[in-house]
Amino acid sequence: MSLNLYFLRHGETIYSQTGGYCGELDPELTPVDVEMAEAFAAAYRSLPWTAVFVSPMKRTLATAKPLCDSLGIEMQLRDGLREISYGKWEDQTVEFVKQNYQDDYLRWLTEPAWNAPTGGETAVQVASRASILIAEIEENYSTGNVLVVSHKATLRIVLCSLLGIDLGRYRDRINTLVASVSIVKFDIHGPSLQVLGDRYHLPEHLRNLPGT
Template structure:
């Protein structure tokens, strides 16, 4: 057996439903988002979970709690798993950002590794804090299943970091949607991607 990471993206929020940037904001899940969390439990509770690491934001906690309660594993909260800070773009639509911060937006799209939303974070900064949590898990555990509940961009960044994909292409190479599960096993030859952005456990999929 090897160390296997399951990366679960939190369920739907009002901002994700409306296509608004939501990084440092701290909304609750919508009822549909809570249903996503419950659907994950039904599909994955039979896995022998050893540890559950969770972003300290409310939407991630609400997504992780049903599984943690069902399997009796205490959640480990980590700020390093929080979503990218989108600065002045927070709670704004993509169209608004393009209309009001076009140059900033185009620079970010071209290379989010080194370009940030105005007053926000770069992918490099997100990788620094989130991969510190992954390193912590890898140091503590060897042959277990570890659940990591986080956010769209942060999961994109962590997957790219694990798989050796340029962070400047994290938005182009990895698609993560609300309620999706990605699976990476740390084997003899390094990280192996076994599942990406899977939402087959959701009833609507």
């Protein structure tokens, strides 16, 4: 048997709708997200879960809660799964950042692996802290299904790191819509992407919603 990591992005927040920068901010989920989280739980509770690791933010906790409650699984919180910090860009629009932090913004667009949002984190820093959890999982769980609930940028960076994709291209090569699931299998050959950004566990009226 192999180890299967299920990477679940949290559901919708107001920032998912507006596209504003939200990393360290801790917004509540929208009512739509609650329904998304319940849909995930209904579709995936039949799997034999080994463990559930969650970013300690309101939006990720609420996304994992329906599954954990239905199965009696305890969430294991890890700071390494937090969203990337956008520093001074937090709670701002793209237009505001372009006007007020133009040089930093252009550097970040060009090479986000090594250039951070003003006062925020680089992709390399996020990959470094998240890799601690991945190593912990690999060490403690050689087989089974492990759920990891995190955020858009963090998940894209983790997936690039696991798959050998340049971290500077995480925004160009990987997309994970709200409430989507990506699956990576670990076997003797290392990590292998099985599913990317799947949302077929959502009912059609939620699956077809535009999401960022």
